[in-house]
Amino acid sequence: MGRWEPGARGRLETAALELFSENGFDRTTVADIAARAGVTERTFFRYFADKREVLFGAGQALQEFLVGQVAEAPEGTSPLDAVAGALQAAAAEIFAERHAFARQRQAVIDSNTELRERELLKLAALTAALAVALRDRGASEPSASLAAESGIAVFKTAFVRWVTEDNATAFGAIIAETLAELRAAVELGRRPTGLSGD
């Protein structure tokens, strides 16, 4: 393993979040981050493919967790419910104790378009992985992708609320409410409304 000061990766992640919070993403150079972490610019790029990636290391773990949860959902669970259940589990086991961290991180991301762009890419990858997991448990194709998309839409919407509200309302409760809203919104259109339609 490493022979130098261990934990270079973690130091880089911490340094980056601090500097982005203090000075903003654009006004922080990779050289700045590397200096604070006590390594070289070159080393930064050995750990992270690009400057933005330093903020998204945890995404991989979340994705694996959610995919695992979907795979283990009780048989007979509908695709959307399987995703919703996975989100509930993540809310309890991953997000619950990281409200402060999530806020700081999200504030940085929201303040910069490039970072929001990367976040969307990560969410799209997550959506695709969930669709695969749903197919693996028997869902057919258009449904699997749509359930995954809907589930992530719920997650995005709920996450904004959770991070925005000062009093850290239980993330799981917000997810449940948001899912109900989605169902209501989609069902609303069921009744004929005079729109030309098909």
Next chain:
Amino acid sequence: MGRWEPGARGRLETAALELFSENGFDRTTVADIAARAGVTERTFFRYFADKREVLFGAGQALQEFLVGQVAEAPEGTSPLDAVAGALQAAAAEIFAERHAFARQRQAVIDSNTELRERELLKLAALTAALAVALRDRGASEPSASLAAESGIAVFKTAFVRWVTEDNATAFGAIIAETLAELRAAVELGRRPTGLSGD
């Protein structure tokens, strides 16, 4: 207006799509594009904020069209139906005659992560704009965003099918089918399934 050879913007867009198709996005430099278009690299960056943006000029027009359609939807139309109606209109009036172009463009985008990233950003902006349009016609907040997200999910899924299938099936028909699939997928979960839930 321009005093030099007019249409610099269009020439840059054409040159970029050609070169990206021929050599790939990474192996094409902005200098290459500018040279083929008969301008300088500096001029490229006067028209487009960055190298990727040259492929997304049409997005703005599409967004305005869809927002306009949503605004004009008959009163009483549900949010999701308003979005679906707008998509139908766009399918007929914008996409119908551009199947070949859409395929080429999408092939380029799909072959590069950075471009897919930008595409996601554009779709997110579109989603946000639709949510605003829905609120303007009376939708409440969580519903507006969720309807917009769901509508865009339908669009994304349907677009993939439309571009993938060789025989250019009517885009509108695919959209209608996909919307029905979404409703089925979301309703499935309505019945209790033994999932812990709330």
Next chain:
DNA sequence: ACTAGTGATGTCAGTCTCTGTCATCAGAGT
């Protein structure tokens, strides 16, 4: 201990994206 091997890091040179600044040039209005 001595020596070779391994993995993480440093060093350096270079390409490409993107920006700021100033000069230039064609055409419109006077």
Next chain:
DNA sequence: ACTCTGATGACAGAGACTGACATCACTAGT
């Protein structure tokens, strides 16, 4: 002709990222 304006060119430079090679600390084998 004279000026004003808007688009473009020319240049310099910062910063992101890459490839190639050297180095150093520790490990394993002898």
